[in-house]
Structure formats: C-alpha cells, structure tokens
Amino acid sequence: MHEERLFAQLRGALERAADGQSGRLVVVRVWIGALSHLTEERLREAWPALTQGGPAAGATLRVEVSSDLAHPDAGTVVLVSVDLADEEQLP
Amino acid sequence: MSERTVRVNYVARVEGEGSLRVRLRERSVEEVELQIFEPPRFFEAMLRGRDAKEAPDITARICGICPVAYQMSACHAIERAHGLTVGGALRELRRLLYCGEWIESHALHIYLLHAPDFLGYPDAVRMARDHREEVETGLALKKAGNTVLRLLGGREVHPVNVRVGGFYRVPSREELSSLVPVLEQALVAAERTVRFAVGLPFPAAEEDYEFVALRHGSEYPMNEGDLVSSRGLRMPQERFEEAFEEVQVPYSTALHARRKGGGSYLVGPMARYALNRDLLPAGARKLAEGVGLEEVVRNPFRSIVVRALEVYAACEEALRLVHRYTPPARPFVELPEGFAGGTGAAVTEAPRGILYHRYEIAPDGLVREARIVPPTSQNQARIEEDLRHLVERSLDLPDPALSDACERAVRNHDPCISCATHFLDLRVEHV
Numbered sequence: 001m002h003e004e005r006l007f008a009q010l011r012g013a014l015e016r017a018a019d020g021q022s023g024r025l026v027v028v029r030v031w032i033g034a035l036s037h038l039t040e041e042r043l044r045e046a047w048p049a050l051t052q053g054g055p056a057a058g059a060t061l062r063v064e065v066s067s068d069l070a071h072p073d074a075g076t077v078v079l080v081s082v083d084l085a086d087e088e089q090l091p
Numbered sequence: 092m093s094e095r096t097v098r099v100n101y102v103a104r105v106e107g108e109g110s111l112r113v114r115l116r117e118r119s120v121e122e123v124e125l126q127i128f129e130p131p132r133f134f135e136a137m138l139r140g141r142d143a144k145e146a147p148d149i150t151a152r153i154c155g156i157c158p159v160a161y162q163m164s165a166c167h168a169i170e171r172a173h174g175l176t177v178g179g180a181l182r183e184l185r186r187l188l189y190c191g192e193w194i195e196s197h198a199l200h201i202y203l204l205h206a207p208d209f210l211g212y213p214d215a216v217r218m219a220r221d222h223r224e225e226v227e228t229g230l231a232l233k234k235a236g237n238t239v240l241r242l243l244g245g246r247e248v249h250p251v252n253v254r255v256g257g258f259y260r261v262p263s264r265e266e267l268s269s270l271v272p273v274l275e276q277a278l279v280a281a282e283r284t285v286r287f288a289v290g291l292p293f294p295a296a297e298e299d300y301e302f303v304a305l306r307h308g309s310e311y312p313m314n315e316g317d318l319v320s321s322r323g324l325r326m327p328q329e330r331f332e333e334a335f336e337e338v339q340v341p342y343s344t345a346l347h348a349r350r351k352g353g354g355s356y357l358v359g360p361m362a363r364y365a366l367n368r369d370l371l372p373a374g375a376r377k378l379a380e381g382v383g384l385e386e387v388v389r390n391p392f393r394s395i396v397v398r399a400l401e402v403y404a405a406c407e408e409a410l411r412l413v414h415r416y417t418p419p420a421r422p423f424v425e426l427p428e429g430f431a432g433g434t435g436a437a438v439t440e441a442p443r444g445i446l447y448h449r450y451e452i453a454p455d456g457l458v459r460e461a462r463i464v465p466p467t468s469q470n471q472a473r474i475e476e477d478l479r480h481l482v483e484r485s486l487d488l489p490d491p492a493l494s495d496a497c498e499r500a501v502r503n504h505d506p507c508i509s510c511a512t513h514f515l516d517l518r519v520e521h522v
Binding site: 003009010013016017021023026027035037039042069070071072073074075076077078079080081082083084085 | 094095096097098099100101102155203214215216219220223226227230247248
C-alpha cells in the first residue's frame with residue numbers, strides 16, 4: 001500500500017511535468033533516498049503499470065540510488081527530471 | 092531527434108492518513124477514535140473461487156513487511172483442511188524463514204520508527220545525523236533478515252518460493268551455510284540492540300492487558316502452538332473464532348477484534364514474551380536476565396526492548412536451524428489425493444502478533460470462503476484504550492504536544508500503520 005501511494009504521487013508529478021509541454025516523455029530520472037523503503041527493483045517492476053496510459057508510457061527509467069543516510073531527503077523518492085522529445089522529430 | 096530536459100525535483104514520501112478524534116467533556120475523556128483511512132481491499136472476497144493453492148501468494152500481498160506471516164498462516168490452514176502435516180527439514184525451513192521476517196520487521200520498527208521517539212527526533216533521518224552507528228546497526232539487521240528471506244523465499248519482499256506443502260525449491264546445505272556469517276554478525280548487532288533499547292528513557296505507564304499469543308510445548312512460538320491468554324484462555328488454535336470476534340466500527344475501514352463476552356486484548360511481542368518467556372532460546376533468556384528485563388512487560392513504551400530481545404532470539408534460533416540443516420528428499424509434500432472438501436484454520440505469529448486464516452475449500456480445490464484476522468485489527472481496540480489512558484494523564488498538554496504523545500503511544504504497538512501515524516491529525520472536541 002505504501003508503494004501504491006508513492007507511485008500515485010509519482011504518476012501525478014509526471015502528469016504535471018508533461019502538462020503544457022510539447023513533445024513526449026522519453027526519459028524519466030528518479031532518485032531513491034538511502035532510507036526510503038522503495039527499492040530500485042520494486043520501482044522497475046512497477047514501472048510499466050505506473051506509466052501505462054500516462055505521459056511517461058514507454059519512457060526509459062533512469063534510477064539513482066543514494067547511500068547517504070544524512071541526506072535531508074534520505075527518506076524520500078525524488079522525481080528529478082524528465083527528457084522530452086518533440087513529436088515531429090520522432091520516427 | 093531533439094530532446095530537452097525539464098527539471099522537476101518533486102519529492103514523494105509515504106504519508107499516512109491517520110487521524111485521532113478525542114471527545115472531552117470538561118476534564119473527562121468521553122470518546123477516543125483512531126481512524127485510519129485505508130481503502131478496503133477485499134482480499135477475502137478476492138480469494139473466493141480461486142484455487143486454494145494460490146492463497147499463500149495472494150494473501151502475501153496484504154503486507155510488504157510481513158508477507159511470510161500471510162504465507163505461513165495460509166499454508167497451515169490449507170494443509171489442515173487436507174489433513175496434511177509438514178514436518179522435518181521443511182518445518183524447520185519455514186521456521187527459519189519466519190526468523191528472517193521477524194528480524195527485518197522488528198529491526199525496521201526499532202530503529203527507523205520507534206527509537207527516534209525516545210531520543211527526541213521527529214524521524215530516523217534526523218536521528219541518523221547524530222546516531223549514525225545505531226541507524227546503521229538497524230539497517231544491517233534488516234539486511235540480514237532480508238538475506239534469509241531472499242535465500243529461502245526467492246526475493247526479499249513478497250517471497251515467491253513458498254507453496255502449500257513446503258517450497259518450490261529448497262537450498263543445498265552449502266547454500267544455507269552462507270547464512271552463518273550473516274547471522275553471527277546479526278546476533279552481535281542484536282545484542283547491541285537489546286542493550287541500546289533497555290537504556291532508552293521510558294515514560295511511566297502501566298496497562299492491564301489481556302495478552303494473547305500462541306504457546307508451543309517446546310519452542311518460542313512462530314508457526315505452531317495453542318492459543319493462550321494471560322487470563323486463562325487455552326484452546327487449540329484452529330478454534331480461534333470460538334473465543335474472538337470482529338466488529339465493525341463506523342469510523343474505520345479496519346474491523347476491531349475483541350474477546351467474545353469480553354473486551355480488548357493485546358497480541359504481539361509483549362504478549363508472546365509474557366506468555367513464553369521460559370521458551371526463549373537459552374542465549375536470549377540469559378540476555379533478558381542480564382539486562383534486568385521484567386518477566387512481564389506492561390509498560391507499552393518498553394515494547395521496544397521486547398522487540399529487540401525477539402530479534403536476538405530469532406538470530407539465535409536461525410543459527411541453530413542453519414547448523415542442523417539436512418536438505419529434505421523433496422522440496423514439498425503433496426496434498427493427499429481424494430479430497431472431499433473441508434475447512435482448515437491456522438494461527439501463526441506474525442511479527443506484530445497472531446494472524447488467523449480460515450479457508451472453506453470445495454472438493455475441486457477452489458476456495459468457497461476465506462477469513463483473515465490480522466494482528467493490527469486485533470490490537471486496534473486495545474491501542475484506543477492506551478490512547479484514552481494517555482489523554483486522561485495528559486489533559487494539560489497543548490494539542491501539538493498531545494498529538495505527538497498519541498503518535499508515540501500508537502507506535503508502541505508497531506501497527507501496520509506505524510508510518511501513517513507520523514502524520515496523525517489530532518482533533519480534540521470539547522463538549
């Protein structure tokens with residue numbers, strides 16, 4: 001259930017990031033804090049379901065896992081950035 | 092293709108939706124309602140019509156912290172319906188798997204959720220800046236528990252290697268021996284944890300609990316034993332529903348359990364310890380005596396010490412099981428043929444307390460009816476009583492301080508909602 005809540009937040013953040021932007025999301029970068037209960041494996045497993053039907057469907061997920069226990073966001077997951085590609089230039 | 096990067100830096104975190112409503116009439120507490128807004132998940136309905144052999148994997152999804160408990164209760168209940176008893180090395184592997192879950196679950200609660208309460212930090216992240224070594228000890232213990240889960244269960248969260256009758260695959264002796272150094276280090280960390288926990292500053296509190304746990308003839312309970320209580324209950328575990336019932340309360344999606352004809356009761360480490368202290372492994376018993384832990388702990392804040400002792404006991408027991416392991420001839424026992432349908436129920440000791448499963452199974456092997464009573468719903472009424480007593484003692488505190496004290500009182504019992512209660516919304520109504 002905790003993961004579901006996190007994923008819902010990430011999904012909402014991805015929608016807001018894509019809102020008003022031209023182009024399609026092709027890369028999503030996520031940072032996982034050292035004290036977050038989310039693992040990279042779990043995020044990758046959920047990624048297809050998390051992005052299905054949304055602006056990040058088919059986007060490549062890039063994950064950075066922090067080992068810094070003293071980081072102020074160590075207990076969180078951060079959607080760092082997204083790369084957008086212009087539609088007309090897509091094959 | 093031209094690409095551009097958009098910086099987002101959106102921070103997502105676990106945020107519970109717990110709230111506590113306290114109704115005061117002058118200086119008397121009229122009502123205390125702990126409300127947890129979790130959507131109903133309908134697992135019992137979901138199980139109807141499914142092959143009973145799927146139940147261990149389906150119910151494991153109920154909890155990401157204690158999936159083994161759901162797998163164990165489901166397996167035992169279904170095996171009981173078929174008249175099957177799993178013994179020998181398979182029984183011991185199940186116990187070892189449970190040890191792994193106790194270690195990882197308790198370590199998480201002790202260091203990341205509970206210890207910050209006693210050391211004056213809002214959370215483990217802030218605590219880690221000043222108590223790095225303690226947090227690293229907690230993470231190392233959690234990792235050790237996870238290593239056991241991964242080796243026996245195939246992965247750390249929601250293991251996939253458990254099945255009715257045993258396992259899909261069992262480890263070789265050499266594979267299991269790889270756990271020895273991991274568990275030896277964990278045992279040292281667990282002893283440090285007990286000594287750390289017992290030295291924490293505890294608020295004064297004494298509650299008159301009815302403790303309920305399993306009790307086995309010769310071992311600290313995990314998968315087997317009779318249901319016993321500190322007020323004289325003793326019955327075979329499959330008769331759980333004769334003594335306990337669940338009721339709906341209008342303000343929560345979680346059912347509340349109570350003793351039939353009685354009141355609330357407490358399950359979990361304090362109950363297990365109070366009812367099974369004499370069955371702790373020798374090293375754990377000696378450690379409990381060495382640190383002066385009372386024979387029955389009634390101060391809920393001191394549950395962290397009992398939880399730490401159970402981590403030690405689980406490490407000690409896991410090492411014993413690993414050392415004596417001889418792989419079984421087959422990884423599982425087949426269910427007997429000619430099943431005519433039947434009902435099976437079982438209770439096992441999840442980290443948070445007894446977990447009851449009952450399945451009515453048709454002759455074709457499909458589930459007709461399922462019933463699951465998790466430990467948190469059994470403790471919910473008792474947690475509310477703790478809260479009522481705390482509020483009565485703390486009427487002069489301003490609301491923010493009262494809210495903080497209530498969050499701590501909830502966390503004493505490590506409910507599945509522990510992290511949710513870091514965001515408890517307190518409403519005090521004066522009438």
